[in-house]
Amino acid sequence: MLEMRAITAGYARNAPVFRNVSLSLEPGEALGLLGPSGCGKSTLARVAALLHHPDAGSLTVDGAPVRRWRHRAPREQRTAFGVVFQQARLSADPRLALTDLIAEPLRATGRREDVTGRVAELAATVGLTADLLSRRPHEVSDGQLQRACLARALVLRPRWLVCDEMTAMLDASTTAALVRVVEDYRASTGAGLLAVGHDRVLLDRWCDRTVEWGTLTSG
């Protein structure tokens, strides 16, 4: 279970982006989050994935309260999450070939021996061919780079996936392919999903439940 209670968060101490937002996901649930631009959906998604320290409120992941965020979070909690953002180019190190980008979390957690097998397996899953794997981000399309970012998000087999406008920059066929990869992953592992988006039709089709930002505030 992923439980956020009365979260207040933002980027300046006395001017939070939002206050008292609560949201819970059941184990294995796919939840879509819709809301107007700038309301704070990405910020909340980053709090949920342990990437942004909230000003107040509590987060519990699979029964364990989160006390530290970002690099201070315990590895076991940090690696429970796979995250994919809208702008793949901002979240990909431009110096790394796609194969190293996908392998980055394995190397960072000392699992170098898993790199070759796991990268090959995930490249096939997300539809990246060997010639693309050796290229760097500026040598591939946005869709190809997002495929690599999704593979990176899955490489440690997370229990929770956070997809923040993952498909907003992509065409219909790449969108369908990446959504299918996430669905197959969830079907085989039981992972939960928080999908932030603007497209209600896509979220309704993809998720078990879709909530509007305006319904999450508890006063």
Ligand SMILES: Nc1ncnc2c1ncn2[C@@H]1O[C@H](COP(=O)(O)OP(=O)(O)OP(=O)(O)O)[C@@H](O)[C@H]1O
């Ligand atoms: N790193 C940052 N520093 C300062 N302010 C930020 C930062 N990131 C976001 N903001 C501000 O916080 C507010 C919420 O941004 P956020 O990206 O969470 O909204 P959103 O609901 O995801 O928007 P969108 O749907 O447009 O992506 C916005 O006013 C934004 O300008």
